[in-house]
Every structure is written in structure tokens, then in C-alpha cells.
Amino acid sequence: MGITPVTRMPRAFAAAFCSLLFFCGPAAAQPHPPEIVIGQSAALSGPQGEFGKDFRQGALAWFDVVNKAGGIEGRMLRLVTLDDGGDTKRTRANTAALIERDNALALFGYTGRAPAVAGAGLATAAKVPFIAPFSGGTQLYERNRYVFTIRASYADEVDKQVEQLVTTGISRFAVMYVSDDVKKTNLALAEQALARRGLKPVSILVVDPQNSNLPQLVQELKASQAQALLAIVRYFDVTVRQIRRSGNPLQVFGISYVANSAMPKALGEEGRGAVVSQVVPLPSKRVLTVTRDYQRDLLALDANTGFSFTSLEGYIAAKTLTAGLRKAGRGVTRESLVDAMESLGDMDFGGYAVRFTPQNHNGARFVDLTILRGDGTYAN
Numbered sequence: 001m002g003i004t005p006v007t008r009m010p011r012a013f014a015a016a017f018c019s020l021l022f023f024c025g026p027a028a029a030q031p032h033p034p035e036i037v038i039g040q041s042a043a044l045s046g047p048q049g050e051f052g053k054d055f056r057q058g059a060l061a062w063f064d065v066v067n068k069a070g071g072i073e074g075r076m077l078r079l080v081t082l083d084d085g086g087d088t089k090r091t092r093a094n095t096a097a098l099i100e101r102d103n104a105l106a107l108f109g110y111t112g113r114a115p116a117v118a119g120a121g122l123a124t125a126a127k128v129p130f131i132a133p134f135s136g137g138t139q140l141y142e143r144n145r146y147v148f149t150i151r152a153s154y155a156d157e158v159d160k161q162v163e164q165l166v167t168t169g170i171s172r173f174a175v176m177y178v179s180d181d182v183k184k185t186n187l188a189l190a191e192q193a194l195a196r197r198g199l200k201p202v203s204i205l206v207v208d209p210q211n212s213n214l215p216q217l218v219q220e221l222k223a224s225q226a227q228a229l230l231a232i233v234r235y236f237d238v239t240v241r242q243i244r245r246s247g248n249p250l251q252v253f254g255i256s257y258v259a260n261s262a263m264p265k266a267l268g269e270e271g272r273g274a275v276v277s278q279v280v281p282l283p284s285k286r287v288l289t290v291t292r293d294y295q296r297d298l299l300a301l302d303a304n305t306g307f308s309f310t311s312l313e314g315y316i317a318a319k320t321l322t323a324g325l326r327k328a329g330r331g332v333t334r335e336s337l338v339d340a341m342e343s344l345g346d347m348d349f350g351g352y353a354v355r356f357t358p359q360n361h362n363g364a365r366f367v368d369l370t371i372l373r374g375d376g377t378y379a380n
Contacts, residue, residue, distance in 0.1 A: 035078045036071075036325065036332070038063075039104030041094035041119060042111040042134070044083035050260045051310050052111045055134050056081050058314030059109060061297040066322055073330035077322070080104065084115055091115040095122045106131055106337060108321060109314060113137035120147050129337050131324075132317035134310070136256070136279070138185055141362050148341050150317050150354060150363045154255055155189045157277040158230060160367040161253045162193040165228050170251070174203035174226035176217065176233055186232040202226050211235055214242055222248045229253065236276070237266045244270045251275065259309050265376035272374040277367050280316060281351060282380055283307040289350025290316065320354055320363065323347060 040059075042052030056079065063077045071077060080102050084090035091110070095118075098104045106129040110116040116133035117140065123130035124146045133140055133147075136154035140147060162173070173194055177186040187204065194200060203224035205217045221229065221243065228251040231239050236258035243252060254276045264271055284307050285291050294315045298305055305311075325332055328340035344356040354363035370378040 034075060036075050037102050037104045038077060038079050038321070039095075039098030039102055039107045040079060040081040040109045041084045041091045041098065041107075041115065042081060042109060043086040043115070044081065046085040046087075048086045048112055050262070051134060051257075052081075052083070054260075054308045054310035055109050055111060055314035055317075057302070057305060058294070058298065058311030058316075059318040061294070061301045061311070062315050062318035062322065064301050065297050072322065072325045072332075075330065077325075079108070086112050086115060088114045088118045091118050092122060095119050099123075099126050099128055104128070105332065105334060106321065108132055109134060109317060111135070113139075116140060120144070123147070128334050129341065131321050131341070132314075134313065138189070144361065145338060148356065148361045148363065150320050151256075151279040151313060152365050152367050153362070154186070154232070154257075155192070156365055157255045157279070157367050158189045158232070159193045159196070160369065161230060161275070161277055162190075162197060162199075164369055165251065165253070166197050166199075170227045171199060172202045172225060172227045173199060174205060174221055174224055174229045174250075175201045176205040176207055176221075176229060176231045176239065178233055179206050179208050190230045190232065207233060207239075209234070211238055214239065218242045218246045218248070221250075222246055226250055234258070236274075237263045237271070240267055240274050241270050253277070256309065259370075259378075261306065261308050264372045264378060267372060268376055269374040271372040271376070274372045276370050276372065276378070278309055278370050278378075278380075279364070279366060279368075280309055280312045281366075281368060282370065282378060283309055283312040288352070290352045293350065316349060316352055316354075319349055320344075320347070 043049050044052045063079060067076050082094040084094050107123050108131045110119040111134040113135045116135040120130045124144060130146050131148045132150045140149055141153045175190040203226055207214055207217055231252055231254050233239050236254040240252050252274045256277055256279050259276050281288055281291055283291060294312050323344055324337055324341040328336045341356055342358045346355045356363050368380055370380045373379055
């Protein structure tokens, strides 16, 4: 599905009173416009394009349900998505356009750690709600009036992985992270999770962004006699494949950000037994109300689409946002939406629970561990 066309309306009246475009408030021609515009800057192209497209499709599936039922107090929802290709500079430009040109009530579903952090900073400066970034990066989980996360953090994911491995008797852990994480944020997540169990990594492996030193690291990993690898890397499939071809049988764990639909298929039989943590339930399951509803609504939007963890996350994020919009009512403003989100309390969408309070803007801690099958699918 293509991006919703953006209608550009003149704002000469507003411009006359505003010297800085970015921080200019919306024109007050009508107190309650007929639409509620939700702005999104996401990777729709480039290496992470699948994530942005899937998240958007899942959100649209729920917004379509809401609009067909009359919208929010009679106002239709419109998701305006701008492609940033994972480029933070484009994210900043997109964010300025969404806030001012499109008068977005809220920003939603930004993809990738660096773009999401940049978008959150700009949204906070402009006092615009920033909801459901598709990233578990640490900076997004710090207390901020305008930022609301709906997925578990990467710290939650790594902690769950370590907890599971320790209960099975694993004590020798290796950690792999990418060298452009100059603050060693991902290494810290792993070290902290291990320290809570009285453990330290037996090997720390720093892979370069192009994986050119991966063959050497795979040999170092084998020599370390580690029993499990916490692989906080971009190219999980490449990492797993080289480890298996080296003859190393250790357990390999990845985080949710690698879980696109192509990855397990690319690995095939070599991926069998690798584990990826997820922040939403298995989307193909029908035992939960939330996944049954998601499947029904996604297929109603596009019968040819496939189920994915990312589109399910977008669907749940959209349900959460609309709950806040309903609570804020027809006269919703950016500030009243923040207040409404903070007052949502406990909600259960049928197997996926979220909780928001004035003190808690991190809505969910759900982490599930999925195992790759040899046929390129996930199981749990």
C-alpha cells in the first residue's frame, strides 16, 4: 500500500505570527479539524525498509477499523508516513514537516534507535507526544513527559535471555556487539544482566559494521569455550551461519530487531536452534485474542499481506494510541493526549497487557523467546 498523500494547506495566517517554522504552533482556523493526523518518520526503503513498511501496515489495519466505525468522536484518523531510509538527517527534516506542515497531533512508530532518539528529542522540544518508537534503545526509556514506549526494552530482552540460559545451567557467556555503538550501550545491557546473576562474560567480541572481522571473531569465540553467545548485532543470519560453519555448537541468542521475515528463511537449516527474543506474541498463533484480531484486521486491509512480528507490534501500538485518543475526547490537544496516555492505567488487548501512569511511560515488559526452525519459521 502506498503512502497516504499529504494535503498541503496554506498557513499564511500562522506564518505571520511565527518566525521559527519548527516551533510554530498550529493555525487556529478551526478548533477541531475533521481529521486527526498522526505523523510517522520511518524507514520504508534501505536495509530496514521491511520494518517500517510492516509497522505501518499493522497500524493502518487498526486505524481502518476505527475509521470504519466512525473514527474518534466522529474524526477520522490519518497516518502520514515519510520515508527516512534509516537516515537520522532525513528523520529530523521529516519531523519538522510532520509537526508544522502537517500539524500532526502526535508522532508515532519511528523505526531504528538513532532515528527514534533524534525524533524523540525534537518532539520533546516542540511538546508533541512521541508514541511507540520501534526501538528498545535505552535512551527512549528514560523519564520524559512526551515519550511513551509500548514495547519491552532491549535491556528487558537481554535479561530474559540470560535468565532462561542460567536456569538451564549455562554459566559461560560471550557477548558480541557492533563497534559503532561507541558508548558500548549494548555491551552494558549484557554485562548488567550477567552481573545480576553473579557472572561476567568470558569473551567480548566487537564486530565492525561491515562484518569484515567476523571470521576472526568466530575463531576467538570457539577458543573461549563459551556455552552461549548474546549476539546484539545487525546481521544475525550472517553471524549464526559463520558460527555453525566453524563447527561451534554453542547457543546463539539475538534480539527482536533482527526478526524480519527474510532472516530465518535466509538461514534455513543452519539457523535451527538459534533463539530470538520477541516483544510481541508469535503473530501466526490463534490462541490469543490479540493475534486473532490482528490477523482478521490485517487481512481485511490487504488480503495478500503476510503476518509478522513487526506488523503485530504496529497494530498493538495503534490500539494503544487510539485508547489514549478516546480518553482525551473530541477536543484532544497534544497536551491533553499526554495527560490521557498517562491516565490509561492497565489495559489488556487479549493476551498483551500494557500499563501507563504519570510515573510509568514504558507500557509493556512482554518478552517471549522464539526458536528458529530449519524450515525458516519461528516456534516458541
